[in-house]
Amino acid sequence: MGERNEARERFANLCAFNKLVIGGTIFPHTRIHKATWISPDHTTENQIDHICINKTFRRTLEDVRTRRGADVASDHHLVVANLKLKLKKNWTSVQTALQRFNTAFLRDTDKLNEFKIALNNRFQALHNLLKEEETIVWSTTGKASRKH
Template identity: 85%
Template sequence: MGGLSAKVGIDNTGYEDIIGQHGLGERNENGERFANLCGFNKLVMGGTIFPHKRIHKATCISPDHTTENQIDHICINKKFRRTIETVRIRRGADITSDNHLVVANLKLKLKKNWTSGQTAPQRFKTDFFDMLTNSTNPRQH
């Protein structure tokens, strides 16, 4: 998904479980729609959860450096909210865009899948093959 230009802003009233307190700017109409979409799909906006300097939150900066917006977001299911360590902007990334790269650090605990005991031997039905090899009417040449 891309090209939403959704500004979610600082005010998270009514969206406390979706939007954190550390957004940037004011919410626009697309931001309202995006917040509703996240609420409907049980998603959390990762970029608004963590306190960072303003420069590490602004994903789009105007050419004259007067306007900063946070319009690119990383969303994750509410169930996995605790796996996010941080979400921030990488300004030095060499990408051909006027927006900065948004990066999230996640911590995952992977569990080894243990198999219990030995697997049962597979048995194949060989009656058909036995019938072919032990045929009473062998072909005559």
């Protein structure tokens, strides 16, 4: 491959200043898949095009190579990188996940009886709704609904 010139030095300094990592030279490939530019007479090959990526995502870079058959209207070959992104789950807040019930008030017998009555009323309302639905189904179809 070719030698480093002033433009490549400036590019390396720019990447170092902005905490970017240069990819493309660390992956083992054949010589033809590393060269990004080939001279018109096909005697000189250089790797003059690179990929730069944020330093925090450098572990996601899996492979960098050139695609020689791409029609990009240039004397350079297309440089392609494979990335493997790792997405994190979006966790809800801890307070909603660890919601605790206050059971201390159930030790008082009066409050315990009130709670039982309220709970029975709720279940009775659900039971009544179910009975209503069953009678509607019975009246419309003429058959009792069966659960399979």
